[in-house]
Amino acid sequence: MSSGGRKIPLRVSNNKAYVWDIDDIAALRAEHHICGVLTGTLPHLSQQNVFLGPPLLLIPEEVVLLVDKHLAVLVDDPTAHRTPSADALKAWDAERAATANQQLVLAEAKETSEKAAKLSMSEEALRKRQEREEKRAAAARAKALAEGEDVAAPEASGSGSIAIPTAPVAQRPSTPTPSAQTASAFTVTLPGSSSDLSWYDSQGCTYETVADAQAAGIWTYPADLHERAKCRVFRDLWEKGNFMGGGVRFGGDFLVYPGDPMRYHSHFVATVVSSPLSTIKPMEIVAHGRLGTATKKAHLFCGWDDEKQEVSYFSIEWAGFG
Numbered sequence: 528m529s530s531g532g533r534k535i536p537l538r539v540s541n542n543k544a545y546v547w548d549i550d551d552i553a554a555l556r557a558e559h560h561i562c563g564v565l566t567g568t569l570p571h572l573s574q575q576n577v578f579l580g581p582p583l584l585l586i587p588e589e590v591v592l593l594v595d596k597h598l599a600v601l602v603d604d605p606t607a608h609r610t611p612s613a614d615a616l617k618a619w620d621a622e623r624a625a626t627a628n629q630q631l632v633l634a635e636a637k638e639t640s641e642k643a644a645k646l647s648m649s650e651e652a653l654r655k656r657q658e659r660e661e662k663r664a665a666a667a668r669a670k671a672l673a674e675g676e677d678v679a680a681p682e683a684s685g686s687g688s689i690a691i692p693t694a695p696v697a698q699r700p701s702t703p704t705p706s707a708q709t710a711s712a713f714t715v716t717l718p719g720s721s722s723d724l725s726w727y728d729s730q731g732c733t734y735e736t737v738a739d740a741q742a743a744g745i746w747t748y749p750a751d752l753h754e755r756a757k758c759r760v761f762r763d764l765w766e767k768g769n770f771m772g773g774g775v776r777f778g779g780d781f782l783v784y785p786g787d788p789m790r791y792h793s794h795f796v797a798t799v800v801s802s803p804l805s806t807i808k809p810m811e812i813v814a815h816g817r818l819g820t821a822t823k824k825a826h827l828f829c830g831w832d833d834e835k836q837e838v839s840y841f842s843i844e845w846a847g848f849g
Contacts, residue, residue, distance in 0.1 A: 534597070536722075536729065537590055538582075538604040539745050544590045545582040545604075547720040552583045559598060560770050561589050562788060581720075586773055587748040588761035588781075594737050595762070601740040603732035611726035619724065756801035756831035763838040764797065764829075774798075778818050783827065795819075795827040795842065803832050812843060820845035 535551045537544040546552050546563065555561040567580035585593075593599035611619070721727055732743075740746035749755045757780055765771055770784040772793070779796035782788075796819050800807070807828070819826035830839040 535593070535599040536602045536733070537585065537593065537599050538602050538607075539740070540604045542745070542747055544585045544587075544601065544746075546585065547582045547722070549581065552581065555583070555593075556787070559593070560765060560768075561585070561593065562770060562772060563589060564773075587754070588758050589771070590746075591737055591748065591758045592762050592765060594735075594740075597735075601734045601737075601746055602729045603734075603743065603745045606732040607727055607729040608721065608724075609726045609728055611724075615725050752833060753799070753801040755833070757799045759831055759836075760797065760799045760829040760838055777822055777824065778815060779826065780829075793824055796822075796824050797827045797829050800828055800830045801833075803830060805830075813845075816843045816845040819843070 535546065535555065536548075537546060539545075545566075546555065552563075555563065563583040563585045565579040565581065566584045567582055590599075590601070594601060722729075734740040734743060734745070737746060737748075749758050761771055761781060764781070764783055768785075770786060770788055770791075772782040772784065772788060774780050774782045774796050777793075777796040779798045781797040781799075782793040783795035783797050784791050784793045796815070798815065815826040815828075825842045825844050828841045828843070830841070831837075832839070
C-alpha cells in the first residue's frame with residue numbers, strides 16, 4: 528500500500544500495466560523499491576529519451592509482486608472508461624477550454640510584464656548612460672587633439688564642443704519586423720490522467736489477485752513454469768532489499784541494484800534457470816561471464832526449484848589464467 532494506506536491502482540491495457548498518478552509513481556520507488564520505466568513523451572518530441580514522464584510501465588514481475596504483496600490492485604482500464612453522455616462530454620470540453628484559456632491569459636500577461644520591464648528604463652539609468660557617452664566623447668576629443676588632428680566644431684552647438692569625424696557605417700539590410708499580431712507559442716498544461724472523469728468508474732473491474740485478473744482475461748502472466756520461476760526469483764531478490772530492472776540489454780533477465788538506480792550501478796545481471804534439471808552449455812557460461820565482466824558486473828544464475836519452492840544462486844566472473 529502507499530503511505531496513505533491505499534492500494535495503488537495498476538491500470539491494465541493490452542496485457543500491460545501502467546501507473547499514471549505522480550504520487551503513486553513516487554510511492555512505488557521510495558517505499559516499495561519498484562522503478563518501472565517511464566514511457567510518456569511529448570507529441571513534438573517523440574524521439575526524446577532523457578526526460579520522459581507518465582505513464583510508468585511496469586514489467587510483469589513487478590506487477591505480480593505488488594499484487595501478491597497486497598500493495599496494488601489490477602484495473603481493467605478500457606472497461607473502466609464508460610460511455611459518456613452528451614452532456615458530460617459538453618461539460619468536460621467546456622472545462623478543458625476554460626482551463627486552456629486561463630493558462631494562455633496568464634502566459635500572455637507574464638510575457639507582457641517581462642517586455643515592459645525590459646523596455647522601461649529609470650531616470651537614473653538614463654543619467655548614467657548620458658554620463659558614459661559624455662566621457663567617451665571627451666576622451667575621443669582629447670586623443671584627437673593630442674595626435675594633432677583637425678577637429679571641426681559643431682555648427683549648431685553653442686557649448687563649444689568639438690565634433691569628431693566618424694567613419695561611415697555600412698548599412699545593414701533591413702529585416703522585417705515581426706508583426707505585433709503574430710501569435711506567440713505557449714505551452715498549455717492539460718491533465719493526463721482520466722481517472723477523475725465523471726464517466727470513469729473502476730467498480731466491478733478491479734481485481735485484488737492475479738488469479739482473479741487471469742480469470743477475467745485481462746492479465747495472463749505468469750503462464751508457464753519459466754514465467755513463474757522469474758516471478759519467484761524477482762520476489763526473492765526484491766525481498767533481500769535490491770532494486771530490480773530489466774536485463775535484456777546485458778544478456779540476462781534482470782539487473783540487480785544494491786540501491787536506487789539513480790544512485791548506484793547494478794552489481795549483477797541475473798538469468799533465471801527454471802528447473803534444477805535445466806542444462807547450461809559451457810559456451811553460455813563463458814559468454815555470460817565475459818559479458819558481465821566487460822560491463823563491470825557479475826553474472827548471476829538464479830535457479831528455481833518448483834517442488835521445494837526455493838531459489839539458489841551461482842555467480843560467475845571472468846578471471847585471468849596464469
